[in-house]
Amino acid sequence: MTMFAPLAGIWMPSPQDLRLFGAELSLVAAIVALLVLSMLFGRSERLGAGVALAAAVAVIFFCRDAAGLVDTGARAALTPPGAASMLVADRFTVFFKLLLALFLATIIWLWMTGAAAGRTGGEVRPVPAGPEFFVLLLTSMLGMSLMVATPNLLVMMIAVETASLPSYMLAASDRRSRAGAEAALKYVLFGATTAAVMAYGLSLLFGLFGTLDLPAIAAAVSVKGMPALGWIAMAAFLVGVAFKISAVPLHFWCPDVFEGAPVEVATWLSVASKAAGLGLLLRIVAAFGGDVPATIALPLAWGVGLVAAATCTLGNLAALRQESVKRMLAYSSIAHAGYMMMAAAIPPAAAGDATVRPAMAAIVSYLFVYLLMNLGAFGVTAMVAWSQGSDRLAAFTGLGRRAPWLAVPMSICLFSLVGLPPLAGFAAKWWLLAALGQGADRHSWLWWLVFVAVINTAVSLYYYVRVIRQMFLADDERLERLAVPVGGLALANGCAVLLLLLGTVAFGLMRDRSLAYAACLARAAPESVVAAQDRLAWNGGPEGMVVNGADRP
Amino acid sequence: MEHGNLLNLLIFLPAVGAVLCLIVPGTRTVKVVATATTALVMLLSLGLFRHFAWWGRGDGWQEAVFGGTYGERLYEVTRLDWIRLDGTTIQYFVGIDGLSFPLVILTTLITFLACLASWNIESWKVGRGVRGYFALFLLLETGMIGVFCALDFFLFYVFWEVMLLPMYFLIGVWGGPRREYAAIKFFLYTLAGSVLMLVVLLAFHFYSPVRTFDLIEMAVNDRIAAVFNAETTSFLGWKFATAMFVFLFIGFAIKIPVFPFHTWLPDAHVEAPTPISMILAGILLKMGAYGLLRISYPILPAAAEHFAYALAVLGVINILYGALCAMAQTDFKRLVAYSSISHMGYVLLGIAIMTAAGLQGAMFQVIAHGISSPMCFFLVGVLYDRAHHREIDRFGGLWLSMPVYGSLATLGFFASLGLPGLCGFIGEFWVLVATFSAPFAWARPMAVLAAVGVVLTAGYILWMLQRVYLGPARPEYESFPEVTGREVFILTPMAVLAVALGILPQQTLFNFMNGTLEQICELYGDGVSMMASVAGMCLGR
Structure with missing residues (x-):
């Protein structure tokens, strides 16, 4: 196995390389610590939450550190000598890790709120149990962090599996719930099948190109063209990515899992899983930019665009008639994944062109806003479900009177999900559409995606407003006021305030920040293509292509 | 271009009032705060007259306005x-000219x-809750004034949408x-219409050779006009x-509303509480016409000419269909x-024929209807408060039991009907005369x-007056209390304006807006616009 030769040898990453990946390492350390500590001190939920929180803080710390290193122009990749990079660290991966860490912290917050409510309120609710929950959460986060940070197909595959396996168990973490068990089973079956298809595509790609390094494959393709089998292999590989994004037609697991799983898990999967999948998709699409001829880059973009349009349309249409709010939010998350995928459909232009960055910045800002909106909406749904024992639409009746401090932030989150100004959801959608419009300068078919997006926006209003209608327009005097845990109030209102700020005064600030985070991937991708071409030339072109360190003299 | 902060005050004062409404104690205080805010905004808005009225500028006012x-x-x-975007910035850009000035005044007055x-x-x-009602009400005012003042397309869009949320709750709750x-x-x-506007917002930005969202710039810049109106731009x-x-x-037609996009209006009007109906009819409908005059016509005159016939037909359908339905x-x-x-429908017809006189008539009709229709809705509301049916x-013989109200x-x-001497007459007459003399074969x-x-309008209104107010008094309505002081206070300004606009159209309205309307006409180019304005012919200007 020449592939592993560099690792079996004496090569060790330098301390600086390790600092770049301190976030991943601290996650691994936290996972091990959790397992060991719970063996030593017994199953303490508080301990689990504490360690997980510490891991989130460490990830944020290391990400800031890595961001500084990346900016000073340090070699931003974990590269065995002579081989292609296995992991890269650029501002784009830093963003995803920061996003995931922030999200992890809020999920822990939500979990603690729920646990406190379960204890004090006296009502039994399915709290995912202590250390296991956090171990699985951290493991899936590790997988997601790796997903966005690698140009290597094999590492991508491993990362996807690392993210997926704990997610299956998380979905079933309420052991008494039949719905949860059913959801987890569906999730596993779907996941296993798509993983098999993905592995098949991977093996075909390796057979065709003799390398697993994505930029090298892109370089080979740009010289030699894409064989028909290559298209099949690419499509098969992308099936695994589409599963993580829950893109149509691989979205069927999503509503069942979100409805059956505990709220914390559903919230986690709704944002984190899709974010990681989108990051991975973006990296693949960006790799096929640069010098890759349009005959290859364009069909890829069309394919992504078509799936994106189908995803947001079907997601929205299916959401229209849902009675369970969690299930409605699940379909809404499918729709939003569709919107975000549209940005990935913008064909990357030649190296140094400005069109990639707006697309990536759009996804970066959309993901951040989407996190806030979904967190708020799921959070309020959780509070309602905990006190009412149901997440049906009927449970929200009269919430405007019974718990105004839940109903108002919920409305803000929902209107933001629609994309109405002056809320952040509009800002996010605006940057997305602006990126599409800018891309349409060269590819006018992107205007069709703009149409699909705006018409879907109008359609989506209907189902989000159904919840608002139930909260404010319907009321039943017999229903009493709701007791809401303070932590939940803080979470929901915090999200709402941020959404208001990001939609108005911080509208431009968010843009600047997201452009900064999108900067490096756009720069890094063409560079690595150039590097791969150097190696190709050195190896005598794609015919004799063995891009691997061990084969070099 | 004269800088100033008055508009910012007008836009954001209601928002501050909305926050106050949420925190002050007691329902009566909430009402006082809300009313004081709207009154203050109205009084402040009168300060805008100094830019347009002869008493504000002395001899220089003609130059200032025309x-x-x-x-x-x-x-x-x-x-x-506000927001940096590649190559340009999205601006917080507000200002008024003769087109928006009467509408801002109308907004502050009707809202009050x-x-x-x-x-x-x-x-x-x-x-x-009283609290929520007045907070949303004031938020709505912020959105409405913002729409009329925004001169940046993006800002216009934002205010346009901001208006939707309060309106939904005000009708829905x-x-x-x-x-x-x-x-x-x-x-x-409304959202279906406005998402199409969003597409236009993006397309304007990315097709324009000068990256800008400035509505004025888009209208007057020759390079932009050349690209936008070229046959080859696809x-x-x-x-x-x-x-x-x-x-x-489509976006604006839904708001106006133009047949066949009108079906939301009867439902919304009938279900909304009286004050909200007043605002819907008096102000929100005007935004469609304003949008056409501020965005569509100055920026896309070639397309406007292309569609003149279709729009005029729609306008006439509106007039006849609306009247027949009313009957x-x-x-x-x-x-x-x-x-x-x-x-x-008269407004749409007046805009469609693309002459200065048509625009003047349309805008006069906008303002006149903005005064008469809230008055009519309030009159209906007064009756509904007493009878609890509509x-x-x-009904019958109400004039006998309530003479002042009657x-x-x-x-x-009668103002709504278009009786000469009242505001409705001038607008309709102007539009009809302008259409008659418009340079189109179909005009x-x-x-x-x-x-x-x-004629149809006279028919349904007179018939209604006869059934409701005339005839023998009915016993069940004889005990109805006469209109209260508050109700008279609300009706009086509208009644006075209805008469004033009808008798002195030049002094109350045309003098303020004709300058800008003629400038918009000049943007249309050589094709149709070089028509003498009827106002000029009739009034010697």
Whole structure:
């Protein structure tokens, strides 16, 4: 196995390389610590939450550190000598890790709120149990962090599996719930099948190109063209990515899992899983930019665009008639994944062109806003479900009177999900559409995606407003006021305030920040293509292509 | 371009008032705060007169109002960079000219009156918070004034949407029996239109050779006009200007509302509480016409000319269809709602023919209808508060039991009817005369058809007056209390304006807006616009 030769040898990453990946390492350390500590001190939920929180803080710390290193122009990749990079660290991966860490912290917050409510309120609710929950959460986060940070197909595959396996168990973490068990089973079956298809595509790609390094494959393709089998292999590989994004037609697991799983898990999967999948998709699409001829880059973009349009349309249409709010939010998350995928459909232009960055910045800002909106909406749904024992639409009746401090932030989150100004959801959608419009300068078919997006926006209003209608327009005097845990109030209102700020005064600030985070991937991708071409030339072109360190003299 | 901060105050003072409404104690205090805010905004808005009125500028007022080209004479301008976008910035850019000035005044006045009309909110029997109502009401005012003041397309869009949320709740929570249906229908219709506007917003930005969102710049910059109106500029295979004009028109037509996009209006009007109906009819409908005049026509004159016939036909359909529908109604409020559709048809017709006189007539009709229709809705509301039904056929002889109310009602409905000497007459007459003399072959038949609308209007209003106010007094209504002081106070300004606009159209309105309207006409180019204005012919200017 020449592939592993560099690792079996004496090569060790330098301390600086390790600092770049301190976030991943601290996650691994936290996972091990959790397992060991719970063996030593017994199953303490508080301990689990504490360690997980510490891991989130460490990830944020290391990400800031890595961001500084990346900016000073340090070699931003974990590269065995002579081989292609296995992991890269650029501002784009830093963003995803920061996003995931922030999200992890809020999920822990939500979990603690729920646990406190379960204890004090006296009502039994399915709290995912202590250390296991956090171990699985951290493991899936590790997988997601790796997903966005690698140009290597094999590492991508491993990362996807690392993210997926704990997610299956998380979905079933309420052991008494039949719905949860059913959801987890569906999730596993779907996941296993798509993983098999993905592995098949991977093996075909390796057979065709003799390398697993994505930029090298892109370089080979740009010289030699894409064989028909290559298209099949690419499509098969992308099936695994589409599963993580829950893109149509691989979205069927999503509503069942979100409805059956505990709220914390559903919230986690709704944002984190899709974010990681989108990051991975973006990296693949960006790799096929640069010098890759349009005959290859364009069909890829069309394919992504078509799936994106189908995803947001079907997601929205299916959401229209849902009675369970969690299930409605699940379909809404499918729709939003569709919107975000549209940005990935913008064909990357030649190296140094400005069109990639707006697309990536759009996804970066959309993901951040989407996190806030979904967190708020799921959070309020959780509070309602905990006190009412149901997440049906009927449970929200009269919430405007019974718990105004839940109903108002919920409305803000929902209107933001629609994309109405002056809320952040509009800002996010605006940057997305602006990126599409800018891309349409060269590819006018992107205007069709703009149409699909705006018409879907109008359609989506209907189902989000159904919840608002139930909260404010319907009321039943017999229903009493709701007791809401303070932590939940803080979470929901915090999200709402941020959404208001990001939609108005911080509208431009968010843009600047997201452009900064999108900067490096756009720069890094063409560079690595150039590097791969150097190696190709050195190896005598794609015919004799063995891009691997061990084969070099 | 004169800088100033008055508009910022007008836009954001209601928002501050909305926050105050949420925190002050006691329902009565909330009402006082809300009313004080709207009153203050109205009084402040009167300060805008100093830019347009002869008493504000002395001898220089004619130059100030009529001089320059489109966009040169802007007042109370604030320009701040808001969002950086590649190659340009999205600005917080507000200012007024003769087009927006009367509308801002109308907005502040009608909002103030509608706020007073909300004082009996307890008697609506919806049992919902007073606090929320007035907070949303004030938020709505922020959105409305913002729409009329924004000169940046992006900012315009934001205010346009900001208006939707409060309106949804105001109809949906405090409305009549079918309020939920009416509210969501209003919301979906308007949003469907405005997302098309969003596409235009993006397309304007990315097609323009000068990256800008400035509505004035887009209208007057020759390079932009050359690209936008060129035959060769294509958008997904359509001609660019044509496609953009259609998208914008759908968005604005829903608001006006133009047949066949009008079906939300009768529902929303009938279900909304009286003050909200006043605002819907008096201000929100005007935004469609304003949008056409501020965005579609100055920026895409070629497409406007291309569609002139279609728009004129739609305008005439509106006039006739709305009038015929009004005639068939048994619900008093529904009748007034359909009469709004009919009256807004004149506005569309006046805009469609693309002459200065047509624009003047359309804008006059906008303002006149903005005064008469809230008055009519309030008159219906006064009656509903007492009778708790709105069946026209169950009323009769009300003039006998409520003489003051009956007199004011007659005045209001006659203003709506277009009786000479009252405001409705001038607008309709101007539009009809302008259509008659418009440089299109189809213009005269259109004018004839539209004139039929005047007869129909007289028909349904007189018939309604006869059934409700005249005839023998009915015993069940004899004990009705006469209009209260508050109600008279609300009706008086509208009644006075209805008379004033009817008698002194030049001094009350034309002097303020004709300059800008003629400048817009000049943007149309050589084709159709070089028509002498009827105002000029009639009044020697």
